[in-house]
Amino acid sequence: MTAEDRPGPLAGVRVLDLSGMLAGPYATMLLSDMGADVVKVEPPHGDRTRKVGPWRDDADRAEALGGYFQSVNRGKQSIVLDLKQADDVAVFLDLVKVADVVVENYSAGVMERLGLSYETLRQQNPRLVYGCLRGFGDPRSGSSPYEDWPAFDIVAQAMSGFAGITGELGGSPLKAGPGIGDIFPGALLALGVTAAVRHAERTGEGQFLDVAMYDAMLALTERIVYQHSYTGEVPAPMGNGHPLLAPFDILRTADGWLAVAAPSDNHWRILTETMGRPELGTDPRFATNAARLENIEEVRAMLNAWLATQTTRQVVALLGGKVPIGPVNTAADIFADPHVHRREMLVEIEEPGSSRPVTIAGVPIKFSRTPARIRRRGPKLGEQSTTGVLASWTAASAAAQQGEDNV
The missing domain is CATH 3.30.1540.10 (formyl-coa transferase, domain 3)
Structure with missing residues (x-):
């Protein structure tokens, strides 16, 4: 069996992904890379990032997927459900019954207003792991004075103290280049979901878990916490230096x-x-x-x-x-670096509507027995049917239950 044929470590885990933009989709992308069957549940207009580029200049825009969407939605399926419509809610609940995981990153209270709170979904499936990601967390885990505030990456970088220690020495705060205020919380959500799935497999008990972008970024910026506690210091931008290590x-250099x-x-x-x-x-x-x-x-x-x-x-x-x-490499330097090719960190995937593949960042977690990998391109909106996904998941759930009964 080749690496391409071997299932990932999360093979058999069924994920309903209601998330959009970057943080939630990054979490479910990691789950998909590790073998989970991730179905993206999109509203009729689709994830907002479907309208964001960049685009291939030779691509048929009616078919094409923009770079933003392709990168963090690779390996997933897509179905369309309008969760404000009773018939579509009923289909969603049928899927919940045979799912292992639901992930969403709506503002606090949205799922409750739709009648699809964790407590409601748990009645349909007690083994369900429900993971959510919000700017300031969910009140179930601790009520924040900011819980109703919307948040994006840059807000999390700012409020967590990250931007406050980033920038030129003595200069103004600066955000990081990549959207780490989304990406790091998304990575922690994937870790939390994986741990909760493990617990559910052992005990039959699902659970609710949430990650606040503010909390995650504060955890990433942990140095300022102990510095302030030990010394009373308020850390400030350090340029490219470090307050505790030198050089x-x-x-x-002469040329870079x-x-x-x-x-x-x-x-x-x-x-x-x-x-x-x-x-x-x-x-x-x-x-x-x-x-x-x-x-x-x-x-x-x-x-x-x-x-x-x-x-x-x-x-x-x-x-x-x-x-x-x-x-300090540029993107062009990275594309020429043998490391990223030998480590499969630049992966070509199909681009709908184009004769040429596109390249996205590969999977950084390497397993010897159950390889994580990018299994397919991102899905077109509604590319899969709800009936097909439901039939497949119902059969898989029945087979898994039969296996447990035989044990």
């Missing part, structure tokens, strides 16, 4: 930029010897991490002076594998 920076991390004294000695300044490795002003922090401006000045005489390629040839360093 730990992104610095300019390079990450240099040599806070260990051994790495520092290797670095200074390579620079032709071995005396700096034993100089008491620089020999230890604490001393280098005390004299960080001198450390940066020395490194900047040396790096200005070297190309990025030269420094990588001198220090790669000896000191933690790495070039």
Whole structure:
């Protein structure tokens, strides 16, 4: 059996995905990559990201999927249900009866107004795992004064303190380039769902779980919490440096930029010897991490002076594998890097309406026995029928129950 034939570790797990935009779909994308059968339940107008590009210039726009949607909805199926209509609600409830997981990222109270709260769905299926992601959490887990506020990635980055420590030294707050205020909460939701599914398999008990974007980003920015607790300090933007480690920076070379991390004294000695300044490795002003922090401006000045005489390629040839360093890559650099090809981190998938495939980011979690992989392109709106999904899931649920009974 080839890797393409082997099921992922979540094979057999059936997921109803009501989420839209980035955070929720990223969570269900991870579940799909690991083998879960994810059915995206979309309103008649579809997920809003279906209208977002970029688009292939040769693509038939009636068929094409934009890059935003393709990237985080790969591997899923799509059905269309209007959950404000009684007939479609009835179909949805039939699907819930044979599902393992429901995921949604509506504002608090939306599912209750639709008559589809966790408590209602649990009556249909006591084993159901119900995962939700909101800006400030669900009141079931702790009422937030902001629970009615809408939130996007940039809001979570700001309120969690992440943006407050990101930016030029002494400068203004800065958000991260990628949408980590969505992506990291989505990753935590996938982890929570997987854990809850494991519990349901052992006990027959489903449960409700939620992730707040604010909470997740605060957990990601954990350093500012202990810094403030230990010292009373209010951390501020540090540029590319680090308040506790030195050198730990992104610095300019003769032709680009390079990450240099040599806070260990051994790495520092290797670095200074390579620079032709071995005396700096034993100089008491620089020999230890604490001393280098005390004299960080001198450390940066020395490194900047040396790096200005070297190309990025030269420094990588001198220090790669000896000191933690790495070039600041562009997307073009990444596409040319053998690492991402050997690790299958650039994956080509079909683009409807185009004669050429498109490339999306691959699966970073590597399993030896149950490979995670991108199994298909993103779905067209309503590409699957509700009757077909229901029949397939009902049969799979009956087979699973028969297997349990035989055990």
